[in-house]
Amino acid sequence: MVKEKKIYSEIIESDAYQVCKEVRTILDRLQMTSCVDTEQCFDIKVILNELLQNAIRHGNGSGSGKKIRVDVWLQDNSKVLGITVRDQGNGFNAAKIMEMKAAKASIDDPMNMDESGRGLFIVQNLCDGIVFNHLGNEVTVHKRL
Numbered sequence: 001m002v003k004e005k006k007i008y009s010e011i012i013e014s015d016a017y018q019v020c021k022e023v024r025t026i027l028d029r030l031q032m033t034s035c036v037d038t039e040q041c042f043d044i045k046v047i048l049n050e051l052l053q054n055a056i057r058h059g060n061g062s063g064s065g066k067k068i069r070v071d072v073w074l075q076d077n078s079k080v081l082g083i084t085v086r087d088q089g090n091g092f093n094a095a096k097i098m099e100m101k102a103a104k105a106s107i108d109d110p111m112n113m114d115e116s117g118r119g120l121f122i123v124q125n126l127c128d129g130i131v132f133n134h135l136g137n138e139v140t141v142h143k144r145l
Helices: 016-033 038-059 094-107 118-126
Strands: 004-013 067-075 080-087 129-132 138-144
Touching: 004 016, 016 038, 016 067, 038 067, 038 080, 038 118, 038 138, 118 129
Parallel strands: none
Antiparallel strands: 004 067, 067 080, 080 138, 129 138
């Protein structure tokens, strides 16, 4: 049985300023409860920022009054970090987008990728697993610490 240790579980405003504050809160809590090194902390910050900014911009369409659900936990005796982000948008075909971006990145220089989808490509490369729900409005990532 996998034990989980909750780090953060909140519904936040779909607002860039609020998201920045919450990312700092999550990182502070994570550092207090586990031995995350500086490099891992930076990776986690990038992952959170990319997922949350995608939720604001693409998921919630930058709509004011919309919310984002964020859950962060540690599992397997603090060896794996889990993050779930869910927006109030209609979702998208995540598998198709990820496939297209991976194919384009393997052909082209990743630095020349379109702005759209680049964040997910970055997150995918910083994590050990990424899964979307069937609607495409919720993503869960896992990162070994």
